[in-house]
Amino acid sequence: MATNPDPHSAMVRPVTPRTPEGCEECRKEHSPWVYLRLCLTCGHVGCCDSSPLKHARRHAGSTGHPLVQSFQPGEDWRWCFVGEAPV
Known part of the structure; x- marks a missing residue:
């Protein structure tokens, strides 16, 4: 069975992590994080769910x-947050 590509795949850009040392907001708020995720559109580094x-x-x-x-x-x-599925 063939799978359809994620409709948001066109939003993927070549990105550079904005804060490679950790979650951008957690660093400002002095909050802990578990794992990190990289936005494939703008390079934002954020903490996981x-x-x-x-x-x-x-x-x-x-x-x-x-x-x-x-x-x-x-x-x-x-991962796609809209489809709640791996890409």
């Missing part, structure tokens, strides 16, 4: 940038 403040999901909702990639060493999977 297992983190207390879920900044990657909040960023996706406020900016309309739904696709992220794991920003953990050795991981390259992608």
Whole structure:
């Protein structure tokens, strides 16, 4: 069975992580994070849904940038927050 590509894939751009040292908002708020996610549209680095403040999901909702990639060493999977599915 063939799978359809995610309709948001056109939003993927070549990005440079804006804060490669950690979650952009957590660093400002002095909050801990669990894992990091990289926005594939603008380079925002946000914390995952297992983190207390879920900044990657909040960023996706406020900016309309739904696709992220794991920003953990050795991981390259992608996720769409709109479709709630891997990409």
